[in-house]
Amino acid sequence: MSEAAAEAARAERPAKSSAFHELEVHSVKHYTDTLFSFRVSRPETFRFRAGEFVMIGLEGEKKPILRAYSVASPTWDEELEFYSIKVPGGALTSRLKNIQPGDTVLMGKKPTGTLVTDALRPGRRLYLLSTGTGVAPFASLIREPDVYEYYDEVVLTHTCRTHAELAYSEELVERTKNDPLVGEEAAKQLVYFNSVTREEGARTGRVTDLIRSGALFEQIGGKPLDPEHDRVMICGSEAMLKELKEMCLERDFIEGSNAKPGDMVIEKAFVGEGV
Numbered sequence: 060m061s062e063a064a065a066e067a068a069r070a071e072r073p074a075k076s077s078a079f080h081e082l083e084v085h086s087v088k089h090y091t092d093t094l095f096s097f098r099v100s101r102p103e104t105f106r107f108r109a110g111e112f113v114m115i116g117l118e119g120e121k122k123p124i125l126r127a128y129s130v131a132s133p134t135w136d137e138e139l140e141f142y143s144i145k146v147p148g149g150a151l152t153s154r155l156k157n158i159q160p161g162d163t164v165l166m167g168k169k170p171t172g173t174l175v176t177d178a179l180r181p182g183r184r185l186y187l188l189s190t191g192t193g194v195a196p197f198a199s200l201i202r203e204p205d206v207y208e209y210y211d212e213v214v215l216t217h218t219c220r221t222h223a224e225l226a227y228s229e230e231l232v233e234r235t236k237n238d239p240l241v242g243e244e245a246a247k248q249l250v251y252f253n254s255v256t257r258e259e260g261a262r263t264g265r266v267t268d269l270i271r272s273g274a275l276f277e278q279i280g281g282k283p284l285d286p287e288h289d290r291v292m293i294c295g296s297e298a299m300l301k302e303l304k305e306m307c308l309e310r311d312f313i314e315g316s317n318a319k320p321g322d323m324v325i326e327k328a329f330v331g332e333g334v
């Protein structure tokens with residue numbers, strides 16, 4: 060092929076599409092020294108299921124630095140929302156915590172995950188059990204109209220070390236109950252329960268202990284976990300997942316997956332040191 064023909068062929072070839080979407084940061088909200096949320100533009104072509112995660116990152120010196128992040132906004136939202144930790148010295152979050160409106164964040168093109176209603180069999184009550192930033196996928200699910208059609212009741216629990224760390228979920232539930240699309244359903248069907256483990260307050264204790272003692276069910280007016288009617292999604296640290304998963308298995312819950320729906324599904328909120 061002549062040089063001119065090769066040049067023409069190159070010009071006709073479509074530009075290689077980037078592996079990432081480049082998203083404009085629209086707003087950022089800091090809750091504590093270690094927690095913040097941000098909202099970004101949503102590519103028209105980006106589709107996901109409520110509860111899924113995607114890779115989020117920033118350009119690095121040699122290559123982009125990317126980490127898994129749950130989408131914290133519902134599927135109908137024009138923007139995408141994320142809720143983030145700030146890890147001191149963390150490769151991504153020590154920079155991500157400084158983003159400002161107008162900055163660019165990278166996002167992978169393939170959302171995935173198991174905290175989706177497709178991985179659960181139909182049931183009457185859906186429990187969404189979270190600690191720390193593990194509440195992020197549930198921030199998407201509780202704003203999804205389908206969830207209130209599939210389940211009579213949706214119970215969101217969020218446990219953190221301190222009250223200040225509960226601010227995001229408190230605000231989220233308030234927003235959801237006043238939302239024009241799902242507010243009416245959420246006001247009737249959404250139950251929010253939070254607790255802290257390293258401060259005094261009205262509700263203290265790990266969610267595992269509150270389930271074992273029955274205190275959780277007493278406070279929300281429900282019955283102990285039963286696989287006949289209840290479905291459970293769990294998101295938190297590896298230790299929390301391990302313990303809660305064992306508790307569910309002891310109660311005859313069957314773990315579900317996208318390929319084979321069950322009674323409960325789990326997902327790590329982060330990968331711990333040395334794992």
Ligand code: FAD
Pocket residue numbers: 112126127128129130142143144146148149150151152153191192195196326327328329330331332333
């Ligand atoms: P890293 O080098 O990734 O982490 C350093 C250490 O910080 C970890 O070993 C761990 O001990 C601790 N750590 C990391 N993330 C967290 C966290 N979220 N909470 C408590 N301790 C943590 N993070 C979010 O903030 N929001 C999310 O929605 C989110 N979704 C995730 C979904 C999945 C499926 C997985 C596997 C992880 C998710 N993470 C989420 C964690 C995230 O991928 C990064 O670990 C986090 O952004 C910190 O990145 P880093 O590079 O600053 O530090």
Ligand code: A2P
Pocket residue numbers: 190191218219220255256257265266267295296298299300302
């Ligand atoms: P605790 O303060 O008793 O450790 P972290 O910030 O370490 O991820 O913890 C978030 C919340 O998860 C804290 O309230 C913590 O309680 C709680 N937690 C830690 N380990 C477990 C576990 N194995 N089961 C249930 N909750 C846990």
